[in-house]
Amino acid sequence: MMNRFLTLCLSPILLIAAASGIAQSAARSDGMAQLPRILNTCPANVPAASVAPFPKLHPNALQARVPIMMYHDILPAKKVAYDLTPNELRQHFEQLKSNQMTPISLAQLMAHLRTGSPLPKKSILLTFDDGYGGHYQYAYPLLKEYGYPAVFSIHTSSVGVNAGRTHVSWQELRTMANDPLVTIASHSKTHPVLTKLSHQQLVQEVADSKKILESRLARSVQYFTYPYGLYDARVKRAVANANYLAAIAYAVPTERFANQSPDLLSLARFEKSQLEKVMPQAWSGPSSAQCK
Ligand SMILES: [Zn+2]
Numbered sequence: 001m002m003n004r005f006l007t008l009c010l011s012p013i014l015l016i017a018a019a020s021g022i023a024q025s026a027a028r029s030d031g032m033a034q035l036p037r038i039l040n041t042c043p044a045n046v047p048a049a050s051v052a053p054f055p056k057l058h059p060n061a062l063q064a065r066v067p068i069m070m071y072h073d074i075l076p077a078k079k080v081a082y083d084l085t086p087n088e089l090r091q092h093f094e095q096l097k098s099n100q101m102t103p104i105s106l107a108q109l110m111a112h113l114r115t116g117s118p119l120p121k122k123s124i125l126l127t128f129d130d131g132y133g134g135h136y137q138y139a140y141p142l143l144k145e146y147g148y149p150a151v152f153s154i155h156t157s158s159v160g161v162n163a164g165r166t167h168v169s170w171q172e173l174r175t176m177a178n179d180p181l182v183t184i185a186s187h188s189k190t191h192p193v194l195t196k197l198s199h200q201q202l203v204q205e206v207a208d209s210k211k212i213l214e215s216r217l218a219r220s221v222q223y224f225t226y227p228y229g230l231y232d233a234r235v236k237r238a239v240a241n242a243n244y245l246a247a248i249a250y251a252v253p254t255e256r257f258a259n260q261s262p263d264l265l266s267l268a269r270f271e272k273s274q275l276e277k278v279m280p281q282a283w284s285g286p287s288s289a290q291c292k
Contacts, residue, residue, distance in 0.1 A: 054236055054263040055246075060116025064285030065257040066109060067278040068125040068269040070250055073165060074134035084272065086138040092275055093146050096124065099279045103148040106183045106223060110246055113264060118287040122279075125258070126150040127248060127269065129187060129225060131158055133166025136176065143181055152176060153187035153225035153248070156212045170216050177217045185223040185248065186210050193228060194235045202235065207242040223248065229269075236265045257281075 072082040074089050084092070096103060102120035109125050111117045126143075128135050131154040143150050152173075160169045168176070176182045188194065188205040189212070197205065206224065213221045222245045226235070229250030239247045246264040256268040257278075270278050 052240075054240065054265045055114070056263050057113045057259065057261065058116040060287070061113045061259055061285065064112070064119070064259045065281055065283045066104075066112070066119065066123050066125065066259055067274075067282055068109075068127060068248065068258050068267060069272050069275060069278075070269045071126065071128045071139070071272045072130060073132040074128075074138040075132075075165075081273075086134075086142070089139060089142055092272065093142060093148065095275065095279070096148070097146070101279060101282065103146075103150070105149040105181075106151050106185075106246075108149075109258060110264075112284075113246075113258065113261075113267075116287075119284040121284055122282045123284045124279075124282060127153065127185075127225070129153045130191070131155065131168045131173070131187070133162065133168060136168045136172040140176055140179075140182070144179070147181070149181045149183070151183045151185050151223070151225075151248070153185040154213065155187040155189060155191040155227065156209050156216075157190045159216075174217055177219060183223065184213060184217060184219075184221060185225045186213055186221050186244075187225045188227050191227040193230055194226060194238075195230055195232050199238075202238045203242075206235075206238045206244075210242055210244070222246070226250070231266060236263075239265055259285075 071084065071089075074084050074086055076085055078085060099122070101122045101124045103126055104119060104123045106125060108119065109123070112119045126148060128139055128150060131152065135152055139150070154168075154173065158167045159173060161167050173184070177184045186206075186209040189209045190205065192201075192205060194202055194205060210221050210224075224239050224242075224244045224247040226247060226249050231247070231249060236247065244265075246267060248269060249261075249266045250269045250271070254268065255270045255274060258267050261268045
């Protein structure tokens with residue numbers, strides 16, 4: 001099952017070149033880039049606004065520098081560089097504390113990005129991908145101990161699967177989802193490279209995973225996290241059509257602050273190894289001073 005893990009979690013490294021290409025192709029194909037060709041064919045039937053733009057960040061949120069950190073498995077004996085031991089995660093939380101960082105919820109960050117509303121000083125968002133058993137066993141108790149909110153991104157076909165690495169069960173996930181500190185995001189059904197899928201497969205991965213999570217957890221799921229961080233304009237459109245409010249991405253080498261994201265459907269992140277580097281740069285913007 002290590003092979004499976006390598007497939008799920010190390011592919012971003014192997015796909016750096018591909019991701020870069022996809023990002024460029026996304027930039028080229030976003031918005032109206034393809035419209036002139038269509039207009040040349042049939043100008044009368046294609047209104048200029050037929051493709052709605054992806055939701056942008058509020059101008060008042062563009063100056064701030066809020067990091068979104070990406071974590072994977074937490075387990076006592078690390079297997080790959082993406083893993084952290086419970087003690088190392090505690091050290092990260094201690095570093096957040098000693099640097100006066102304020103972990104916030106994704107809802108708080110979204111309010112800031114959509115309306116420019118102020119945030120606590122030195123805000124940061126913690127995210128944990130792939131629904132590992134270590135998230136319930138080690139990360140969740142530590143989050144409660146420190147009072148830190150976090151996002152857990154779940155691909156539904158892995159829930160309760162314990163071959164190789166363990167994954168959270170539906171019961172554990174319900175416990176976490178019922179805690180105000182926790183936000184559950186969809187991470188697709190089977191964790192594929194979404195850009196490679198047919199339209200039907202794409203819709204199933206994006207929309208069905210939302211329905212499954214909402215049904216099993218009895219709550220609304222408003223956010224999506226791209227498997228491997230990979231997306232293009234077509235994938236973003238599918239995510240928007242499934243009524244997600246925002247989507248979390250990840251791309252090497254363009255790790256950057258959430259406020260530097262091109263739109264709400266491609267929120268940028270940093271890998272956890274960048275924590276020490278990003279903390280001194282984190283800033284919640286000019287209106288954050290009065291907001292504790
Ligand atoms: Zn993942």
